[in-house]
Amino acid sequence: MKGWLFQQSTAARLAFRRLAAAPFNTLLSFLAIGVLLSLPATGQMLLTNLQRLSASSTVMPQISVFMAGDADARATREIAERLKHVGGVRQVEFLPREATRARLKSTEGLRGVIEALPDNPFPDAFVVTPGDTAPAALEQLAGEFRQWPHVEHVQLDSAWLQRLDALFRLGRTGLILLATLLGLGLIAITFNVIRLQILVSRAEIEVSQLLGATDRFIRRPFLYFGALLGLGGGGSAVLLVLAATLWLRAPLAELMQLYGIALVLQPLSVADTLALLGCAAVLGWSGAALSLRQFLR
Amino acid sequence: MIRFDQVGKRYPPDIDALTEVGFDIAAGERVVISGHSGAGKSTLLKLIAAIERPTRGSVLLGGQNIGALPRSALPFVRRKMGLVLQDQKLLFDRSVFDNVMLPLAITGFPPKEAALRVRAALDKVGLARREKALPIALSGGEQQRLAIARAVVSRPALLLADEPTAHLDHETATDVARIFEEFHRAGVTVLVATYDASLFPGARRIELVHGRLSS
Numbered sequence: 001m002k003g004w005l006f007q008q009s010t011a012a013r014l015a016f017r018r019l020a021a022a023p024f025n026t027l028l029s030f031l032a033i034g035v036l037l038s039l040p041a042t043g044q045m046l047l048t049n050l051q052r053l054s055a056s057s058t059v060m061p062q063i064s065v066f067m068a069g070d071a072d073a074r075a076t077r078e079i080a081e082r083l084k085h086v087g088g089v090r091q092v093e094f095l096p097r098e099a100t101r102a103r104l105k106s107t108e109g110l111r112g113v114i115e116a117l118p119d120n121p122f123p124d125a126f127v128v129t130p131g132d133t134a135p136a137a138l139e140q141l142a143g144e145f146r147q148w149p150h151v152e153h154v155q156l157d158s159a160w161l162q163r164l165d166a167l168f169r170l171g172r173t174g175l176i177l178l179a180t181l182l183g184l185g186l187i188a189i190t191f192n193v194i195r196l197q198i199l200v201s202r203a204e205i206e207v208s209q210l211l212g213a214t215d216r217f218i219r220r221p222f223l224y225f226g227a228l229l230g231l232g233g234g235g236s237a238v239l240l241v242l243a244a245t246l247w248l249r250a251p252l253a254e255l256m257q258l259y260g261i262a263l264v265l266q267p268l269s270v271a272d273t274l275a276l277l278g279c280a281a282v283l284g285w286s287g288a289a290l291s292l293r294q295f296l297r
Numbered sequence: 298m299i300r301f302d303q304v305g306k307r308y309p310p311d312i313d314a315l316t317e318v319g320f321d322i323a324a325g326e327r328v329v330i331s332g333h334s335g336a337g338k339s340t341l342l343k344l345i346a347a348i349e350r351p352t353r354g355s356v357l358l359g360g361q362n363i364g365a366l367p368r369s370a371l372p373f374v375r376r377k378m379g380l381v382l383q384d385q386k387l388l389f390d391r392s393v394f395d396n397v398m399l400p401l402a403i404t405g406f407p408p409k410e411a412a413l414r415v416r417a418a419l420d421k422v423g424l425a426r427r428e429k430a431l432p433i434a435l436s437g438g439e440q441q442r443l444a445i446a447r448a449v450v451s452r453p454a455l456l457l458a459d460e461p462t463a464h465l466d467h468e469t470a471t472d473v474a475r476i477f478e479e480f481h482r483a484g485v486t487v488l489v490a491t492y493d494a495s496l497f498p499g500a501r502r503i504e505l506v507h508g509r510l511s512s
Binding site: 003006007010203204206207208209210211212213214215217 | 348399
């Protein structure tokens, strides 16, 4: 175990020395990988902010339940009772037909129309605020209401929510696609850098083989090199996204203010940052492994 | 320790480097493989070090058929021997000390003990004071001695050397030959391929002529 650790740390140190030996090249590689990874990372940062914004918005989806015109007061009371006891309902507001008529009559322009009608055209209605605002849950609740007797019409006020949800899903899919593509790009970059490293280290590799080095021993520092390259690139991406966040924060807040929305752009979360660094290191390692398989014989 | 049994090595296209070579070398022997240039001396050493595989016959090292071993087993065969090759294959990007350290780093030797061994090996070949130098700063004789130090630092039971005295003036060559003599006296089996067998008086001679043993 101790020997194993020593060998690992020796290989890691050797990889680090090789990176440090050509600082300019190393920085350029970091920058290339950083720019590559900063694109999906920035997307993730924006998406997270938007989702946070939509979750904190006070606009709650509601379900309107309209009674049939011929439903009597007893039927309405029954429905009111049922609404109180059905699961998934947070709040119920009752709108009596007279009150609706009175409210609309007070609206400029409608008074004449409503007064001209012989009967009250409005049904009794309930406005239901559900506990779970997920589109699927809303749909299910509305479907249940539709089954009830004397319920004429159930209107689901969640179309905008569904659109938003679909938009987020699209955004997330696009992000995964982008991240996959650019991840492949990262593998390609490390593949090539490691290829050059192998060429430069030809003599050392040959001598090591003659002195009894196993393939694993020879590969190890290159794998660490690839992982460090990925990690450094991931680190640059984190810095780039952080800079973008801070830079965009003030102008974006100003813009959103005009729409009455308070938005303070937040940087990548700790979990996202760690995931980014981890993925970058693993991809760098993979690029190195592919390169070694191709060029080390 | 080493047995060649009807060994042949043919390089494409149809060039026979060795033909029907057979001999035994016991542990602790000191053997000089002599012959003209192109006689097959280097090929013979390369077969023992598993750098090349025989096309015919078998090369046994400690009872193990070297030619039949899988690639993954070769590193462990090479760790049992010290190799001094014709082109010494020193690494010019690191110090004398680090060159000699390499075999020990490969086997995962504890670093403190390894440093002691490296200094002991450098001392034996007379390079104790040059450990911080880069190989490029060494003379031809010193580079040769450095290659020997690297070959013996892991204290192998077998030392193979291919033309270790080539390109050296007579005095330096004698000096290098003396170092091999000392290792032999310490119990190491020494196998030297050289065109100049007179540098190793008293050693058993195996002579090659056009890839065959001369009788």
